[in-house]
Amino acid sequence: MYQRILVATDGSVLSKKAVHSAIELAAAINADLVALYVVPRYPVSYFEGGISVSSQDVGRIEKQWADKGQAVVDAVRQAAQAEGVKTKAVIAHADLVAESIMAAAKKHKCDLVVMASHGHKGIKRVLLGSETQHVLTHSSIPVLVLR
Numbered sequence: 001m002y003q004r005i006l007v008a009t010d011g012s013v014l015s016k017k018a019v020h021s022a023i024e025l026a027a028a029i030n031a032d033l034v035a036l037y038v039v040p041r042y043p044v045s046y047f048e049g050g051i052s053v054s055s056q057d058v059g060r061i062e063k064q065w066a067d068k069g070q071a072v073v074d075a076v077r078q079a080a081q082a083e084g085v086k087t088k089a090v091i092a093h094a095d096l097v098a099e100s101i102m103a104a105a106k107k108h109k110c111d112l113v114v115m116a117s118h119g120h121k122g123i124k125r126v127l128l129g130s131e132t133q134h135v136l137t138h139s140s141i142p143v144l145v146l147r
């Protein structure tokens with residue numbers, strides 16, 4: 001069936017449910033797992049961030065975000081390995097989350113993407129956007145969405 005599954009996580013409660021399901025699926029079908037956390041870049045222009053921040057502060061903040069992301073994917077790797085699932089922990093640095101997920105799936109030769117959806121509807125969905133919806137509609141490989 002599937003040989004390598006990419007699970008995208010942001011460390012939230014909902015994404016932890018998707019991680020758990022991805023681990024269970026990978027264990028059941030003897031697939032490898034790639035755990036991905038996308039670290040956003042710090043906004044640097046006046047219009048993006050609203051205030052000017054020194055380059056040292058930007059570096060420190062981005063490192064904190066990257067460290068958090070590494071901790072999240074390391075926890076996924078530990079949980080998966082406890083279930084006997086071979087897992088790779090991956091961090092991507094980008095503002096375009098959906099594109100990063102699809103690029104990582106391609107780079108790591110994944111044949112399924114597993115991710116959570118917050119289930120926003122109506123105007124909230126339009127205003128907030130949906131990374132899951134973007135991956136779902138633009139991915140060239142199957143996407144399993146969990147709520």
